[in-house]
Amino acid sequence: MRKYPLRLLLRLGDFARVILCFALLLSTAVATRVERLIDTWKPTHYLVNITLNDQLSEITSASTRVYVKILKPTHVIDLDFGELTIDRITLDSKPVKFTHADGKLLVDLPSPGKVGDSIVLTIDYHGKPKNGLILTKDKDGKPSAVGDNWPNRVHHWIPSLDHPSAKATVTFNITAPAGQEVVANGRLDHVETSSGGQRTWTFSESAPIPPYCMIIAVGQFAREVPTQSSVTPLSYYVPQSEKQLALKGFAPTNSTVEFFTKTIAPYPYEKLAMIVGATSFGGMENSSAIVFTANMLSRPAQSSGVSKTYGIPAANVGLIAHEIAHQWFGDSVTESTWADLWLSEGFATYFGNLFVQRYEGEDVFQLYMKQAATNVFAFEKKKLTPIHDRETEDLMDLLNAMNYQKGAWVLHMLRSNLGDEAFFRGIRNYYAAHKNSTASTEDLRRALEKASGRDLRAFFTRWVYDSGHPQYELRWQWLHQSELKLVLRQIQSGNAFLDPVQVVITTASGKRDVLLKPSGKQLIQTIRLNDKPLSIDIDPQNVLLDEATVKGI
Ligand SMILES: [Zn+2]
Numbered sequence: 345m346r347k348y349p350l351r352l353l354l355r356l357g358d359f360a361r362v363i364l365c366f367a368l369l370l371s372t373a374v375a376t377r378v379e380r381l382i383d384t385w386k387p388t389h390y391l392v393n394i395t396l397n398d399q400l401s402e403i404t405s406a407s408t409r410v411y412v413k414i415l416k417p418t419h420v421i422d423l424d425f426g427e428l429t430i431d432r433i434t435l436d437s438k439p440v441k442f443t444h445a446d447g448k449l450l451v452d453l454p455s456p457g458k459v460g461d462s463i464v465l466t467i468d469y470h471g472k473p474k475n476g477l478i479l480t481k482d483k484d485g486k487p488s489a490v491g492d493n494w495p496n497r498v499h500h501w502i503p504s505l506d507h508p509s510a511k512a513t514v515t516f517n518i519t520a521p522a523g524q525e526v527v528a529n530g531r532l533d534h535v536e537t538s539s540g541g542q543r544t545w546t547f548s549e550s551a552p553i554p555p556y557c558m559i560i561a562v563g564q565f566a567r568e569v570p571t572q573s574s575v576t577p578l579s580y581y582v583p584q585s586e587k588q589l590a591l592k593g594f595a596p597t598n599s600t601v602e603f604f605t606k607t608i609a610p611y612p613y614e615k616l617a618m619i620v621g622a623t624s625f626g627g628m629e630n631s632s633a634i635v636f637t638a639n640m641l642s643r644p645a646q647s648s649g650v651s652k653t654y655g656i657p658a659a660n661v662g663l664i665a666h667e668i669a670h671q672w673f674g675d676s677v678t679e680s681t682w683a684d685l686w687l688s689e690g691f692a693t694y695f696g697n698l699f700v701q702r703y704e705g706e707d708v709f710q711l712y713m714k715q716a717a718t719n720v721f722a723f724e725k726k727k728l729t730p731i732h733d734r735e736t737e738d739l740m741d742l743l744n745a746m747n748y749q750k751g752a753w754v755l756h757m758l759r760s761n762l763g764d765e766a767f768f769r770g771i772r773n774y775y776a777a778h779k780n781s782t783a784s785t786e787d788l789r790r791a792l793e794k795a796s797g798r799d800l801r802a803f804f805t806r807w808v809y810d811s812g813h814p815q816y817e818l819r820w821q822w823l824h825q826s827e828l829k830l831v832l833r834q835i836q837s838g839n840a841f842l843d844p845v846q847v848v849i850t851t852a853s854g855k856r857d858v859l860l861k862p863s864g865k866q867l868i869q870t871i872r873l874n875d876k877p878l879s880i881d882i883d884p885q886n887v888l889l890d891e892a893t894v895k896g897i
Contacts, residue, residue: 690751
């Protein structure tokens, strides 16, 4: 990332300016992560032709056409591209010069690109990708080739602008030996058999998707099609030995799609494939072609228990719901920067949990939210970073309790604060405004403010842009047989949380609710009370992400 601005700056020939800019770059790079954002050009479409060898161990030949729109005058299209061997690059069928080093492919334009120009670069290449496209054996020992790109590994097999904000449509022509099943993003247009017995499968994704979601999966899959289906086509691709497990193992799929369709909006893609294959994650939400870890269907329930609705490990119900929720949040509405990753992971975690609440019951939902809180507290004991993290350099480190569990909790608290009607209306409006595009944390804030009529700046500042969680210490004192003095202190480091705190006072004559509204780190409130409290509880409905101790003096 940091090599690119230096190279282009050198073209300016202003050495003093280069030194100054480079010094500035170094000084800011220490504090803020540098992201590969859209600048001088953007991809609008990729046409990816790949031919695999018989063992699926290598790309025999590939040709990717990148459809480019010029946004600023430029002589160079700077693509991300890994170590595969480039055979040639053409523009309008004429070879062009290029430099390929350190994951960058700089293509020189024969004439300068002007704002608004559309050009098509064709990159021919071959070889064995070091990453991104996993060429391995499936659990039956059969060869397979499966894309696994998060966060920025697609450029190891597709020359691209490898940042989630650079969304584009994609067409795949995948040529593989007969006997291999192929699936990729989007609609299956056709399959052609060549004279040599190979087959070429054409898939087209007509909605722009983030590059990390662009995948193919090739292997000797068994393909199962459920009888009931909310998305057409809906199919499950599993190793041959797991054919009997597929329909039951993926049973929650249909209800999940229906639930999110009702809660958010119609399913955004042309089909849905649920694939068991090679991924370094538990599940990877590639648009319309989700890949799950190889042992998903065969693993025992273990600590998560068995789903009472589906009779499969409860963890798998949550995983399926999480990955399907991503089709709306992450895939269709994509985080505009890595700092906004919680708009993908926090949403998938919370909406996955909402499905669990509806289909597995309130108890399971509450348990998941409590476990999520425990994860956040454990993480924040070790490290205090905001959800909106602009510093962490290793993107894999962003797969943490801030983006997942704390992000989910932020949504849970917003829902509790705003009420279901305003919250879900705001979410639906946010989705509608940004589907097939990108969104920032500020876009979400504004949508929820519009739906609720509330000013949420202080809430977002404290919960999303700042770190930590409230640690309440409530001390109470029974005075003059008629008054209760409450002292609520926040003992966490950093600023106060101004969220209202519900307190329930239990006395011999019943329960009484009191809503404390802190304006700083200490609040003292005296209330009239006829009986001495027997007990006092903070946040009994568990709508705040907090730790609390209560003590009578
Ligand atoms: Zn996720």
